[in-house]
Amino acid sequence: MFCASWCVHLLKRTRTVSLNLNSWLNFSTQALATPCQPSSALPYLKPLNSKLSSFMKSGLVEEAENLFNEMPDRNIVTWNTMINGYFKNGEKEKAFSLLGSIPQPDIYTYNTVISGLIQVGDLSGARKVFDKMDSRDIVTWNSIIAGYVHKGVIDEAMQLFHEMPVGMRGKDTVVSWIVMVSGLAKEGRLVEAHKFYEKMPVKDSHACNSLIAAYIRIGELDQAEDLFRKSEQKDSDSWRQLINGLVTCGRLSGAFSLYLESPEKCHTTWNSLLLKLMESGATKPVHAFLEKLPYGDIVSWTNIIIGYFREGEVGAAVSLFYSMHHLDLTLCNVMICGLGENGLEEEGIKLFTRMKELGLSPDKATFTSILTICSELPALCLGKQVCVHVFKTGLNLTIEALEMFEEMRLSNVKPNELTFIAVLSACSHAGLVEKGRFGLIDEAMSFIDRMRADGLEVPVSVWGAILGACRVHRNVEVGAVAAENVLAIEPNRSGTYLILAELYASVERLNEAERVLTRMKNSGVKKQPGCSWIEMNNGGCAFLSGDKSHLEFDVEARVEIVQPCWHSG
Structure with a gap:
């Protein structure tokens, strides 16, 4: 009971963070409360500690505190769980306050504090704890080195790495090597990063991928590919990074060949490669190739259709669309928009009316395309129906257009004439x-x-x-x-x-x-002369003001004959 009340008192203290930390560092070896049970004792604490951890992971700090205060006994795991939870939830003051009451902190406690301080950005505090420790394990070293790397203080991290006991830098503990290679690569110090990588007791895919990404970032694709080819630890990220790098730099042939070599076919990578190939006007060859391989998904086929529309191959786009067994909303939107832009407005309307049969609900993109089509055709009735549908669905296209325009400007995408007309x-x-x-x-x-x-x-x-x-x-x-x-x-x-x-x-x-x-x-x-269109008998009829050559002129002539008779009674 005394321990619980003492803990509550500590939680309510308002001393500064630095004071709590320094006090704990000076007196952490002294027992300030009831002696703490070892983690192996009191087995009934295991489910309670698990519950504490669950509360903290879910952000339920108050519930964790209530459970902690009600526990009649605690072991070192209990205390460490609470401190770790406080740091994870941004409650650093409470974490420092609780530190002073731990009876017998262990190395895990110190590691938790170092990790927590780094997490809240207090690297100097973490270093104080590190320097005060009489004994350190691999987690201690990795945490402090990673903290310096994360802050960009690479030289200090490198010095700590070299101070680390040689036994902790062996083939079974390569985390610190990975951290250093990644940190140096991120800072653009590729020569040093590569040297570190070559000295690694066991080459790791994460370190390799960091180097590949760094080489790609500065345009050194040959270096990246050379490292990739020599590496025996390639994973899916290695393939994806190099393929995307080749695509970004316009080396499409190399990217295509590398994709065919890759053991795992990533649809996202494949589709980005397709888009780049089609931007270069290679839609037909890509389509032919896709027919022979099982890599394509509906996104791939949608991109092919977009490519055909972009190149003016409307017939090929329509043929491909109607040959597909599975249609989704995005694909239908692409078709409606493409048909409307290429003078096949009626086909676009037919597809729009068919969407309900396909079980697809129109969205903003659908309505935008179909309303544009209606404005180009004498389809007054359909236009009204579409407008009513838009209003019923609660779509606010005006606000959406304004927001999208602002996003373009903020993203430094220069609007053109069509952008302004649309808005x-x-x-x-x-x-x-x-x-x-x-x-x-x-x-x-x-x-x-x-x-x-x-x-x-x-x-x-x-x-x-x-x-x-x-x-x-x-x-x-x-x-x-x-x-x-x-x-x-x-x-x-x-x-x-x-x-x-x-x-x-x-x-x-x-x-x-x-x-x-x-x-x-x-x-x-x-x-x-005024020109008007009217929807009549499911078709469009155009006529000019004063035009007496129209096929339906006899109707006007009869009206002219009837009018005098009407007025004469």
Whole structure:
């Protein structure tokens, strides 16, 4: 009972960390509480210690403390478990406080403290503990050396390595060797790292992989490959690192050959290799090769289809898609987007309607592609249905577009014209969800400012998108700016004059509207005949204003005959 209350008292102390540590180092050999039971005694403590460890691993510090305080007996494992748990959970003050009450700390206690101090960034404190120890084991040495390496203090780590007893640097204890090779390689000291590696009593794959990665990082692929070929400890990481390095540096032939040699075929590595090969225009050869080998998964085949679309081989992409036995959402999205971009909008719509039969639920990418297709076709009914579906699913494409744009800028990816058009289109369509949301027009203008800041010329299509949004929301000031910019690029665009005049008229500024129309007339700009599309009998029908050559003109003629009769009674 005395021990439990004394522990609670220690936990509540507020002395500084350095004071607790120094006090413990000075008096750790003295018994400050009830003598501690050896770990072999009191076998019933084993499940309790396991429970303590479980609490700490789960972050349940308070539960662990309650159990610790209720335990009638404790052994050294109990104390070490609590201290280790405190460090793991960032409770370093409590760990130091508890240290002072350990009756008989063992070497594991010291190692736990060293590891914990390094974990919280107190390397000097860890070194104090290390220097105070009368005897050290391999864990002690490895921990302190790893701590210095992690901090980048390589020379101090190297000095400690050479001070380590020779018996602890044998073939059965290569951890310190691995740590030193990895540390030197990470710091770019490859000559020293390679010397360390060559002196290792037993070559290790981790050390080898660290060196390979370092050589690849500085572009020394020949050195990396030479080390790889000579190593007898190659593992899957060794193969993956070298293949990826060759791919990154554009040595695709070598990467391809090495992949075929590898004993384990990693799909991720294979797919990254495929992408690089297809970027060089080798989609057909890669497709032919993939047909003969069992390495491909659905990601591989999706990449092949993307490659065909990129090269304009639409027929090959469609043929491959419909030959596949398993389809997923990503693959369908790629197809819908590719079909829409290559003039096969109706095929894209057919695939979209078939997705439900396949048990696939459309996502944001699906809706973005299909709405783009609907805007290019006289498919008003379908467009409305898709919009309703989007709203029902709660997808906020506008916010997603804005967030993605910002991520591009923060990642130093330079947006192009298509990027801005896509973002502005998302903003203007937001009126369907929240009518009167004027703030988006201001945001769109801020995008144009950023566009200029990125050194991009604002295309007429962007100004046209702004003008269209201003007409919907009756934002005259911004609309006038957008119209002037459109006319500066395309002065004979009659629609711009008419939209601006309509915008002025919608807010009762009739004088300005009249001036716009007069300016249009004086500039010799004539209104182009209006062209409209309508969805009729499951098909599209286009007609021009005043056109009397249309196949359905007889309907208009009959109306003209009937109207006088109607009015005459």
